[in-house]
Amino acid sequence: MTALPQTTQKKLGLVIDLDICVGCHACVTNCKEWNTSNYGAPLSDIDAYGAEPMGTFLNRVHTYEVRQEGCNAQTVHFPKSCLHCEDAPCVTVCPTGASYKREEDGIVLVNEDRCMGCGLCAWACPYGARELDQLAGVMKKCTLCVDRIYNENLPEEDRVPACVRTCPAGARHFGDFADPDSNVSRLTAERGGMELMPEQGTAPVNRYLPPRPKTDIGGENKIDILAPFLEPVVNDEATQDQPGGFLGWLDKALEKI
Amino acid sequence: MHPAPSVIIFTSLSGLGFGLMAWLGIGIPPVGGFAAFAFFLIAYLLAVGGLLASTAHLGNPGKAIHAFSQWRTSWLSREGISSIATLLVMGVYAFNLIFLGQRIQILGWLGAALALFTVFTTSMIYAQLKTVPRWNTGLTSVLFLSYAISGGALLAGLVNIAVVLLLLLTLVQIIAWQTGDKRFRTAGHSLETATGLGNLGKVRLLEPPHSSPNYLLKEMVFTVGRKHALKLRTISALTLGLLPVLLLVAMPFNLVMVALAIVLHVIGVFTARWLFFAEAEHVVGLYYDKR
Ligand code: SF4
Ligand code: SF4
Ligand code: SF4
Numbered sequence: 001m002t003a004l005p006q007t008t009q010k011k012l013g014l015v016i017d018l019d020i021c022v023g024c025h026a027c028v029t030n031c032k033e034w035n036t037s038n039y040g041a042p043l044s045d046i047d048a049y050g051a052e053p054m055g056t057f058l059n060r061v062h063t064y065e066v067r068q069e070g071c072n073a074q075t076v077h078f079p080k081s082c083l084h085c086e087d088a089p090c091v092t093v094c095p096t097g098a099s100y101k102r103e104e105d106g107i108v109l110v111n112e113d114r115c116m117g118c119g120l121c122a123w124a125c126p127y128g129a130r131e132l133d134q135l136a137g138v139m140k141k142c143t144l145c146v147d148r149i150y151n152e153n154l155p156e157e158d159r160v161p162a163c164v165r166t167c168p169a170g171a172r173h174f175g176d177f178a179d180p181d182s183n184v185s186r187l188t189a190e191r192g193g194m195e196l197m198p199e200q201g202t203a204p205v206n207r208y209l210p211p212r213p214k215t216d217i218g219g220e221n222k223i224d225i226l227a228p229f230l231e232p233v234v235n236d237e238a239t240q241d242q243p244g245g246f247l248g249w250l251d252k253a254l255e256k257i
Numbered sequence: 258m259h260p261a262p263s264v265i266i267f268t269s270l271s272g273l274g275f276g277l278m279a280w281l282g283i284g285i286p287p288v289g290g291f292a293a294f295a296f297f298l299i300a301y302l303l304a305v306g307g308l309l310a311s312t313a314h315l316g317n318p319g320k321a322i323h324a325f326s327q328w329r330t331s332w333l334s335r336e337g338i339s340s341i342a343t344l345l346v347m348g349v350y351a352f353n354l355i356f357l358g359q360r361i362q363i364l365g366w367l368g369a370a371l372a373l374f375t376v377f378t379t380s381m382i383y384a385q386l387k388t389v390p391r392w393n394t395g396l397t398s399v400l401f402l403s404y405a406i407s408g409g410a411l412l413a414g415l416v417n418i419a420v421v422l423l424l425l426l427t428l429v430q431i432i433a434w435q436t437g438d439k440r441f442r443t444a445g446h447s448l449e450t451a452t453g454l455g456n457l458g459k460v461r462l463l464e465p466p467h468s469s470p471n472y473l474l475k476e477m478v479f480t481v482g483r484k485h486a487l488k489l490r491t492i493s494a495l496t497l498g499l500l501p502v503l504l505l506v507a508m509p510f511n512l513v514m515v516a517l518a519i520v521l522h523v524i525g526v527f528t529a530r531w532l533f534f535a536e537a538e539h540v541v542g543l544y545y546d547k548r
Binding site for chain 2 (some may be wrong): 002003009016025028037049052053054055056057060064065066067068069071073074075076078081089092093094095097098101109113114115117118120121122123124125126128131132133134136137139175194195196197198200201202204208210211242
């Protein structure tokens with residue numbers, strides 16, 4: 001049924017740390033790898049080696065530049081997958097009952113045996129978290145790796161989503177937001193974890209940790225932590241025409257001849 | 258939003274068909290026999306043709322049977338059920354009228370109500386979407402119903418009624434365009450709220466997540482052709498109502514004039530429906546820094 005559960009026993013989801021993400025796209029790749037070979041229809045690619053390759057992905061990384069008047073710009077890498085919203089509009093619009101939110105853990109899933117591929121759920125999602133697979137004609141979305149997190153055939157440390165397991169920077173965290181003592185709840189509380197587009201009223205479960213304030217972003221008392229370490233390098237480059245040390249001696253010696 | 262031919266044909270034709278059915282249901286004009294047969298045939302061809310066109314939009318039409326199951330939450334499901342119910346009730350009404358010469362008026366009223374409810378459910382598929390601020394308003398339903406009722410009147414040959422309704426429709430459409438232009442801004446969505454990075458400064462896209470388009474961009478971020486919007490709006494407003502009304506009022510009344518008025522009106526409907534999709538901006542475009 002596409003009616004949403006009143007409450008869910010758990011609220012499983014991700015915390016994504018925008019301060020840490022380096023934009024390497026490893027989560028994108030491992031997400032595709034795991035999900036194309038497991039749950040449901042594979043994530044197809046169209047014209048993979050052609051001029052305009054297109055494919056289905058459940059997780060994508062955007063890169064933004066943020067700039068404040070009079071300050072230097074900063075780069076923020078921004079991974080985005082389904083936020084497993086508590087008030088998920090994608091679920092209630094579904095005419096076939098293919099989309100549903102699980103009462104036990106809050107994961108939003110698509111039952112591919114019922115999905116007719118109308119695409120209305122993708123229209124209803126504000127975050128672009130659903131993509132209709134062009135070959136299979138069914139709706140694909142992040143499953144929160146439901147086939148990993150409860151999978152007793154995997155070693156314990158692998159029972160987390162593929163994107164979380166693979167992130168080399170540790171920018172993605174998985175846990176239960178219904179438990180105030182969980183890692184994700186504590187991170188959200190400590191770092192001011194935020195909702196995306198709260199004005200859409202979807203009550204997303206996933207939270208994003210904002211980049212930590214930078215000390216060297218400009219302004220009056222500009223402190224550049226790295227500058228002193230870079231100074232020799234910079235000076236070297238600036239004085240390349242008159243090298244110091246052995247080369248300098250050689251240079252001068254040769255000059256005299 | 259991508260103006261897919263399947264959804265444009267679906268909403269335009271089925272709207273006209275159900276609009277005509279509503280007039281036939283309440284017995285205006287009070288036709289019977291062969292005339293009734295011809296009118297009902299046109300209404301059914303339009304309604305059913307439109308519904309069939311909509312299945313071209315599906316990735317898996319074979320599973321469409323499940324779409325009748327979720328009427329408790331889904332407007333698309335309600336639309337499916339309501340359209341089938343309308344076709345069935347109207348079928349019984351039309352059969353009695355055409356072949357048995359009896360008008361079961363209560364059935365006609367029920368069918369007419371169902372036909373208009375179907376148009377309303379179609380409008381709600383779009384009006385419910387908070388993600389598309391231009392559509393997310395009660396005006397969308399008023400608009401769809403105006404199209405159905407006025408177009409239906411024209412098809413039913415109700416010249417006097419159609420003249421008034423077509424002018425009203427043109428007015429509603431112009432209001433919808435004008436207010437629609439402001440809706441995205443007043444809804445308050447921006448790349449800053451989308452990323453939550455607004456308190457750090459002004460946000461812009463530095464690198465998109467993929468180098469070629471994807472399903473999201475193709476389906477929901479349609480920016481081509483909007484530069485002609487004003488011209489298309491003018492064409493649509495003229496052909497939708499003003500020119501047909503001029504033909505019906507100023508020219509000698511005959512069947513050719515009515516047919517010409519209908520052709521013009523349908524051109525206007527298709528143009529307006531193309532704009533309905535092409536001008537609608539989905540909030541997901543914010544993440545790509547384009548709408
Ligand atoms: S992020 Fe989109 S797809 Fe995921 S639950 Fe929310 S609305 Fe649905
Ligand atoms: S695409 Fe599938 S899951 Fe999405 S609304 Fe349509 S039937 Fe439901
Ligand atoms: S939880 Fe799994 S399906 Fe979802 S983005 Fe991560 S890897 Fe992909």
